[in-house]
Amino acid sequence: MEIIVNIDDPIPLFAQLVAQIKQAIASDSKKPGDPLPSIRQLANDLELNSKTVAKAYRLLERDAVIQTRGYRGTFVHPDAKANCSIDLNAWVNQQLSVSISSFRNAGVTDSEIRIAFANLMNERNK
Amino acid sequence: MEIIVNIDDPIPLFAQLVAQIKQAIASDSKKPGDPLPSIRQLANDLELNSKTVAKAYRLLERDAVIQTRGYRGTFVHPDAKANCSIDLNAWVNQQLSVSISSFRNAGVTDSEIRIAFANLMNERNK
DNA sequence: ATATGTACCCTGTGATGTAATGGTACAACT
DNA sequence: AGTTGTACCATTACATCACAGGGTACATAT
Numbered sequence: 001m002e003i004i005v006n007i008d009d010p011i012p013l014f015a016q017l018v019a020q021i022k023q024a025i026a027s028d029s030k031k032p033g034d035p036l037p038s039i040r041q042l043a044n045d046l047e048l049n050s051k052t053v054a055k056a057y058r059l060l061e062r063d064a065v066i067q068t069r070g071y072r073g074t075f076v077h078p079d080a081k082a083n084c085s086i087d088l089n090a091w092v093n094q095q096l097s098v099s100i101s102s103f104r105n106a107g108v109t110d111s112e113i114r115i116a117f118a119n120l121m122n123e124r125n126k
Numbered sequence: 127m128e129i130i131v132n133i134d135d136p137i138p139l140f141a142q143l144v145a146q147i148k149q150a151i152a153s154d155s156k157k158p159g160d161p162l163p164s165i166r167q168l169a170n171d172l173e174l175n176s177k178t179v180a181k182a183y184r185l186l187e188r189d190a191v192i193q194t195r196g197y198r199g200t201f202v203h204p205d206a207k208a209n210c211s212i213d214l215n216a217w218v219n220q221q222l223s224v225s226i227s228s229f230r231n232a233g234v235t236d237s238e239i240r241i242a243f244a245n246l247m248n249e250r251n252k
Numbered sequence: 253a254t255a256t257g258t259a260c261c262c263t264g265t266g267a268t269g270t271a272a273t274g275g276t277a278c279a280a281c282t
Numbered sequence: 283a284g285t286t287g288t289a290c291c292a293t294t295a296c297a298t299c300a301c302a303g304g305g306t307a308c309a310t311a312t
Contacts, residue, residue, distance in 0.1 A: 012271060019191060038286065049273050054283035054288075062233050071281045088234055092242045095225050100246050103218055107188050110247060111300070116218045117243055118268080118299095120226050138301060164256065175303045180258075197256035197311040244298085249257070 005046055013048060014069070017056035022065060027079045036066060036074045063088060131172050139174060145181035148191060148210045151202060158207070162192060162200040189214060 003024075005016045024030040039057060043050040057074060057108075060066040064083040068074045077083060103113050129150075131142045150156040160210060162168075165183060169176040184245050186192040190209045194200045203209065 014271080032301060034163075039288090040285080043219075051274085052272060055271090057287085059235070070288085071279085073286065088232065089238060089242060091232075092229055092234055092239060093246065095229070096239075096242055096246055099221050099225055103221070106214065106217075108214055108218055112215060113218060114247065114299075116215060116222055120219065120222055121240065124269095127257090140301080166255080178302060179306085181301095183257085194257060196258085197309085199256065240269075248298095 003042070003046065005048065014055040014059070017042075017053065019057055021056070021060060022084045025065065025076060026084050028081075030076050032076050032078045032079075034076045036076065038073060114123050129168070129172065131174065139178050140181040140185070142178065143168075144185055147182070147186060151191065151206045152210050154207075156202050156206075158202050158204045160202045162202065164199060 003017065003020050005013050007013070009016060011019075021030070021036070030036075037045070038055075039053045040050050042048075043053040046053075057066065057068065061068055061074075061077075063079050063086065065080045066074055067077045100113060104110070129143065129146050133138050133139070135142060139147075146244070147162070156162075162183075163171070165179045166176050168174075169179040172179075183192065183194065187194055187203075189199075189212065190203050191206045192200055193203045226239065230236070
């Protein structure tokens with residue numbers, strides 16, 4: 001698997017990693033059960049901080065695209081190919097889009113929407 | 127109508143204005159049809175920028191609490207008292223809260239929610 | 253002339269959040 | 283001893299936005 005990151009790309013590095021790994025799975029260049037390079041290994045190869053790679057792996061695991069088995073390493077998830085196409089972000093986008101549209105239609109200021117959103121996000125409780 | 131603003135209050139000046147004018151109407155100290163001080167006049171009295179007062183008036187008019195009649199001045203809206211209690215922001219808050227909760231339950235990162243939100247807000251189109 | 257609301261331009265300040273980096277440490281395995 | 287993912291501490295740079303202010307201008311009225 002040839003992973004390359006472009007530091008000049010406006011797309012965040014961790015997002016580039018996520019996209020490329022998903023792409024490798026979608027194109028069958030990585031199959032379920034295949035091992036992935038370790039976080040430190042990949043970080044070293046790409047000259048990235050291990051935290052950046054870890055972030056990408058964390059998101060991929062949440063989406064059930066990869067599986068981490070602790071000290072044994074990280075592997076492509078059995079259902080990886082199917083889960084690759086499930087885009088959680090697209091769902092979020094769609095949901096939020098509906099809400100925002102109705103707010104704007106009701107005459108709510110963008111600024112007000114932003115404030116309300118920021119307040120809710122900062123109330124980590126509940 | 128005695129309006130006072132406190133520059134040291136963390137609540138934005140325009141929001142203080144909105145709150146106090148609504149309060150004046152809710153307590154019948156201002157009745158429908160009553161004239162309000164002009165934007166420039168009030169700004170001068172409170173030593174505020176006219177933009178700040180204009181912003182407060184703009185929001186109040188959107189909520190149908192006051193009515194601006196161009197060169198004739200600004201007046202308390204006929205249905206002001208009823209509309210005073212309608213809180214657009216509370217509705218926004220409630221709607222967003224539901225969405226955000228389900229996102230978080232689905233495992234979506236706060237960071238991802240923020241990104242999606244920011245993208246939508248910056249697409250002023252549609 | 254003077255006043256009304258409103259629409260642009262631009263400025264500065266402070267707050268906030270992202271992205272990415274660094275260091276240190278842990279338990280569990282080879 | 284070395285490696286695995288992971289968890290915490292932290293900092294830096296950068297971008298975005300709210301708020302408030304200042305200026306200028308306009309049509310429409312008195």
